[in-house]
Amino acid sequence: YSNGSETEGKERDGASDNETKSDSGVPEVPVSADDTPEVLNKALSGLSSRWKNWWVRGILTLAMISFFFIIIYLGPMVLMMIVLCVQIKCFHEIITIGYSVYHSYHLPWFRTLSWYFLLCVNYFFYGETVTDYFFTLVQREEPLRILSKYHRFISFALYLTGFCMFVLSLVKKHYRLQFYMFGWTHVTLLIVVTQSHLIIHNLFEGMIWFIVPISCVICNDIMAYMFGFFFGRTPLIKLSPKKTWEGFIGGFFATVVFGILLSYVMSGYRFFVCPVEFNNDSNSFTVDCEPSELFQLQDYGLPPVLKSITGWTTVKLYPFQIHSIALSAFASIMGPFGGFFASGFKRAFKIKDFANTIPGHGGIMDRFDCQYLMATFVNVYIASFIRGPNPSKVIQQLLALRLDQQLHIFNSLKAHLTEKGLRLWIEGGERVQRKQIQACMEVGDEMRNIRRETTEN
Structure with missing residues (x-):
């Protein structure tokens, strides 16, 4: 979204005087030094700071x-x-900021506890995923079957252990600081780990549900920056002074077009559209299937306005391309608010970037602030408009029951289907009988007409 002005760059790098005074209670984190590789510094030494960046x-x-x-x-x-x-790197960057802001390096056990809680939360979420997508493998191995059956209890026990360790580590005169960091850790886990788990779930629905949303966010970030750099004049939001309306609008249209084209290309390949499944025979993942209707070309009628402009009456599209418009629109309109949120967070603690991992871009979290918001939307979108009842999960739950319970469900289902089938058979017989009577009446009428015509002749 950048309009490239150096004065706005200074505003971004440092907070205003009024903001500094109002936030004077928050310790400052030193701004990291220039992390640009020396090779690039020498190659671009003759350029202005704007073009060098x-x-x-x-x-x-x-x-x-x-x-x-x-x-x-x-x-x-x-x-x-x-x-x-x-996910691990983003967690490390945010936790490091907390340590720096609150000078909590010397709190007893707290760095260890932060990573322990990360381990517990990952064990809970990824254990659920393994149970869902590797059910046959889990049922085949006795240790895995036990871990799966008592997974939530084990997860709670692990978390409770960390909770007790935190309480035991409380030190006089540091209570407030320790609870600050306890809350900081849990909010970080909520933002980072939960969203990463949703990304994994989207990936299991098919790689296209992972690649297209991420690519739309990347495209929007690049095109908004390009439009803002060359045409930006009107500031968009005070949290990010270098973001402009020109960049925002240009990025929106470019991202929608990009999403439609990318979806058209990817929808034709099974590697991208097939759900990621576990093959029990080869003990490996497979992405081979018969594509659903979502990824089969269909004819769509054009509105009268477009018919008059293009001269076409219909156009062939994949249904997924229609969904890609919603994905790319969200990436362009709501996705940037993840970046605005991150900008507000950084300005609150007077830092330019989360880290200096990537020269010119900041930390990993600086690149994924919009991606996490996008992942949540995609997961909700699939659950609301795409995914239907899953028979495989119902079967998984049935197989986990005792034999007598499975037999009871089998008999109930058999009785239901038998009754339904008998009713349909009777209704079908009545319909056939009515059709036969109607056909006989028509034949009789035809014979009478022939007899009448013969008599007259």
Whole structure:
């Protein structure tokens, strides 16, 4: 969204005097030094700071996009591992800010407890995922079956252990600071781990539900920056002075078009559209299936206005392309609010970036602040408009019951189907009988007409 003005850059790097006074109670975190690689510094030494930043961001963006293509090629398992690594890094960046802001490096056990809570929450969420998607494997192994059956109790016991450790670690004169950090840790877990878990769930629905939303956010970020850099004049929001209306609007239209085109390309490949499933025979993930109607070309009639402009009456589209408009619109309109939220957070603690992991971009959290909000929307969208009843999960629950319970359900279902089938058979017989009588009456009428005509002749 940037309009590239150096004065606005200064406003972004440091808070205003009034803001500094009002937030004087919050300790400042030192701004990190320039982290641009020396090679780029020498190559771009003759450029102004505005264009130097533009080139640094552009080069690193291309590098990250290339890495994104590579991990997509490597398949869903690698994508899941990358999501887990990103989650851990984002948690580390936010927790480190808390340590720096509240000078809590010397609190007893607290760094250990923060990572312990991360482990507990991941065990709970990923244990649920394993039970859902690897049910046959879990049922096949006795230890896994026990862990699955008592998973929630074990998760609660692990968390309760950490809770007791926190209470025992409370130290006089540090109570308030320790509870600050306790709350900081839990809010971080809510933001980071929960959203990462939703990303994994989206991925299991098909890689297209993972790639298209993430790509739309990336496209919106790039195109909004480009439109704002070259055409931006009107400030959008005070939290981010360099964001402009021109960048916001230009990014919206570019992202919608990009989402439709990307969806059209990806919908034709089973590798992207098939749900990620576990194959019991090969003990590996598979992404091969017969594509659903969502990924089959269909004819759509055009509105009269478009008919007069294009001369076409219908157009062939994948139904998923219609859904991609909703995804890309959310990425363009609501997605940036994740970035605004992150900007407000950073300004509250007077820091420029969450970390200096990526030169010109800041930390990993600076790149994923919008992605987490997008992941939640995609998960809710699939549950509301795409996913129907799942027979496999019903069968999983039935297999977990005792044999007598399974037999009772079988007999009840058999009686229900028998009754329903008999009723349909009777209704079908009545319909056939009525049709036969009607046919006989028509034949009789035809014979009488023939006889009448013969008599007259």
